[in-house]
Amino acid sequence: MARTVARLSPKDIASDDAARLAEELRSATTITIGAETVALTDEVRSVLSKLLAYVAAGQRVDVVPVDExxxxxxxxxxxxxxxxxxxxxxxxxxxxxxxxxxxxxxxxxxxxxxxxxxxxxxxxxxxxxxxxxxxxxxxxxxxxx
Missing domain, CATH: 1.10.10 (Arc Repressor Mutant, subunit A)
Known part of the structure; x- marks a missing residue:
């Protein structure tokens, strides 16, 4: 049975905030969540920016494993x-x-x-x-x- 690993929608984050974060991610080299700071690769930065751009455009995004x-x-x-x-x-x-x-x-x-x-x-x-x-x-x- 399919299981959604992560879901992000405009209900979770305002469109303006998602657009601002997507823009900031384009040039970010690290991301800090809580006390953890992680270096961003170009691929991760691109994926996160696209994900937030979809949410900024009012679309819901589901992230699921490929072997699902x-x-x-x-x-x-x-x-x-x-x-x-x-x-x-x-x-x-x-x-x-x-x-x-x-x-x-x-x-x-x-x-x-x-x-x-x-x-x-x-x-x-x-x-x-x-x-x-x-x-x-x-x-x-x-x-x-």
Missing amino acids: MLTTQQAANLLEVSRPTLVKMLESGLIPYEQPGVHRRVSRAALDEFIASRAERRRAGLEALAKTLEPDVPDEFVTTR
Whole structure:
């Protein structure tokens, strides 16, 4: 079952404060929480700035582990497809899943891999389509009515 590790929303921090913190983090080298001071790497600084920028824009941010197992509805929501469509994708072998009992479970890592491969397939398809266009032929309007 999915478990949210951390959730940050505009209810937790005001948009103005989140925007100010995101801006300050862009140039920060350390962060102090309580008595603990930690050096920030470029990657951590970037992630924290983006997280706060989303909150400043009024969006909620959830941080979950990559190896987390999701329900089919949660996976469908992440892919922005219906649950029946996701089930068809699972059963056709597009995305690996587990079915320990009656319910299917999809790992977040498998979804991330599918999303990355889908983006690559789209990019390759668009490049192939672009190669079919003849640069010497001008674009023309086609009247449909």
